[in-house]
């Protein structure tokens with residue numbers, strides 16, 4: 001099998017990046033403002049239109065424009081190049097609160113792989129595969145997100161599409177950390193928050209987690225990327241078996257059902273997701289581990305994200321969060337988020353690792369200050 005990453009990089013963006021003291025990169029001020037101005041016009045009157053039926057108008061709030069530098073799968077250049085730049089679309093409005101819902105797992109899980117191209121991801125000890133999402137641009141049922149995303153070459157459009165079609169660089173950092181730190185998933189209840197490809201949750205599944213929930217803002221990401229990736233990585237290789245073919249098939253289906261039974265899939269905005277989890281009438285068993293990569297680019301979301309940790313994390317649980325030092329244009333980044341967390345005084349943060357290649361990246365842990 002050949003290994004391939006596909007990346008889209010906006011023309012000239014790399015040249016607009018200037019190194020900062022800590023190894024981070026920033027857009028040159030003049031260029032940034034000119035980009036913002038030109039893109040502002042494009043999005044000035046953007047509201048939740050009837051084309052986006054699950055984006056209710058009454059949830060619109062003001063928000064900052066969004067532009068960023070971050071990496072992703074899914075384009076046509078090398079990983080290395082893509083990791084130095086990316087393109088986040090500005091949007092003049094606060095995201096609509098996209099209602100959360102649970103996605104049923106289709107019977108015969110492998111059917112979700114029909115018409116998908118699967119690739120093994122290189123350089124990972126976890127031996128993971130992922131669907132090639134660039135193909136989705138040609139066929140985007142339901143949500144009108146992919147065409148806008150790909151046609152504008154942007155990595156995300158705040159409140160419309162939050163970037164889950166691609167595999168972002170910090171996901172690979174966390175995966176490498178799992179191996180290095182010999183992280184134990186066995187028996188744990190795990191949430192892959194802002195999952196996109198779902199590789200973090202899939203690693204937890206492979207590591208023996210007892211239950212794994214996947215959450216993404218966009219339902220299409222769950223249906224077209226996360227679920228297929230879970231299917232592609234389910235451990236159902238041909239096994240030695242002396243029984244007849246029918247027995248082998250039955251046995252395989254049973255195992256598949258057992259494995260997928262541990263997984264649940266959700267789309268929607270974080271506060272709506274919390275509502276779904278906490279108010280369905282049943283007591284909610286909180287997560288032992290919340291994994292989240294490249295989800296702190298937008299400071300407008302910090303309060304909701306912090307609330308999500310607060311509401312869903314077990315008192316003895318931990319959040320493992322991976323992020324770039326800074327997300328340009330959007331304004332978020334690790335230091336701002338850590339400051340936000342410190343001010344709330346609920347969680348203690350600890351830096352686990354700093355990856356100092358090009359744009360600095362961080363792995364941090366959050367635990368409750370007073371587990372009670």
Ligand SMILES: C[S@@+](CC[C@H](N)C(=O)[O-])C[C@H]1O[C@@H](n2cnc3c(N)ncnc32)[C@H](O)[C@@H]1O
Nearest residue numbers: 162163164167168171194196216217269270293
């Ligand atoms: C940049 S993508 C990162 C995807 C994936 N974690 C990775 O590293 O490849 C950010 C993810 O966070 C989720 N997200 C961001 N803001 C969100 C919000 N306000 N509510 C719900 N999900 C959000 C999106 O679904 C998106 O998949």
